[in-house]
Amino acid sequence: MKPESAGILERHAKKDRNMAYKAGIVIAQLLMVPVAITFIVSLSSGGGLGVFAVLTASMLLVASLSVVPLLSTQRRITKSILASVTALLLSVFFVDRMNGGGSLWIIPAIPALSVVFFPLVIRNITLPPILSDKKALITLAWDTLWLFLTIFEVCNHSGDREGMRAGYIAAFILMAGVWLVFGVARYLPVNGWIKAGTILIISCIWMAFTNDVYVYFAEHKKQLTILSTNFSDWTNHICVNANVCTLILIFGGIAGGGLLVYGKINRKRKCLK
Numbered sequence: 001m002k003p004e005s006a007g008i009l010e011r012h013a014k015k016d017r018n019m020a021y022k023a024g025i026v027i028a029q030l031l032m033v034p035v036a037i038t039f040i041v042s043l044s045s046g047g048g049l050g051v052f053a054v055l056t057a058s059m060l061l062v063a064s065l066s067v068v069p070l071l072s073t074q075r076r077i078t079k080s081i082l083a084s085v086t087a088l089l090l091s092v093f094f095v096d097r098m099n100g101g102g103s104l105w106i107i108p109a110i111p112a113l114s115v116v117f118f119p120l121v122i123r124n125i126t127l128p129p130i131l132s133d134k135k136a137l138i139t140l141a142w143d144t145l146w147l148f149l150t151i152f153e154v155c156n157h158s159g160d161r162e163g164m165r166a167g168y169i170a171a172f173i174l175m176a177g178v179w180l181v182f183g184v185a186r187y188l189p190v191n192g193w194i195k196a197g198t199i200l201i202i203s204c205i206w207m208a209f210t211n212d213v214y215v216y217f218a219e220h221k222k223q224l225t226i227l228s229t230n231f232s233d234w235t236n237h238i239c240v241n242a243n244v245c246t247l248i249l250i251f252g253g254i255a256g257g258g259l260l261v262y263g264k265i266n267r268k269r270k271c272l273k
Contacts, residue, residue, distance in 0.1 A: 017073065024070030031059045053094040060087035078124040081117045088113070107153050111146035118142060140182055144175050169218045177206040191267055197259030204252030208245040
């Protein structure tokens, strides 16, 4: 009965694929109707092809979420994401052109979309053997690159050199903490409890002192926020910041230390077994 049931299931699957393909073709043809009408009206009125371009990109976005999954047999999510992101960026670009251009909307949109969708795309892509186990590293490197390129393009476009310098300093401090946490989570050869404790301690130190580090490099001032700690004063914003940073260090250090101790005990137990 197994060969017979397998044959029945395969016939049903083939029938479903054919129906999906036909549905995708019909939807694609329906989406072409407003595109064709807009193209004809734009040419006859002499108003330019701005509205046509925007509508076409919008229909491409709809098609990427409906037609592409129906016509695809493999890696549907990856293809849909790539097509929809491309259509969305085209829509933003054409709207900007219609409004006279000069807008920077599309520049920060690329890294923002990349942070959300790039992990899903690269997860379903077959890479060479030397890179097959480095997809997380590639993802973080890709997003870091786009962050710095965005700062450069925005500040260079406006001619704000000082803003570029401040942006690079802030981005470097931000991504230093992210990369450090990533390195611990991905490559530190210990159990999950020790990793969790280490990451918690790193995060608490980073949150408590990151502003001091930024002020030192950006404004060339030496300060230590936690020196202004005063738990009896919660009205002054300086004391509030210092109190919060100190509490983060105290409770985060205790929790992180506890995880480290438990992780070491757990590792010794496994070694004894």
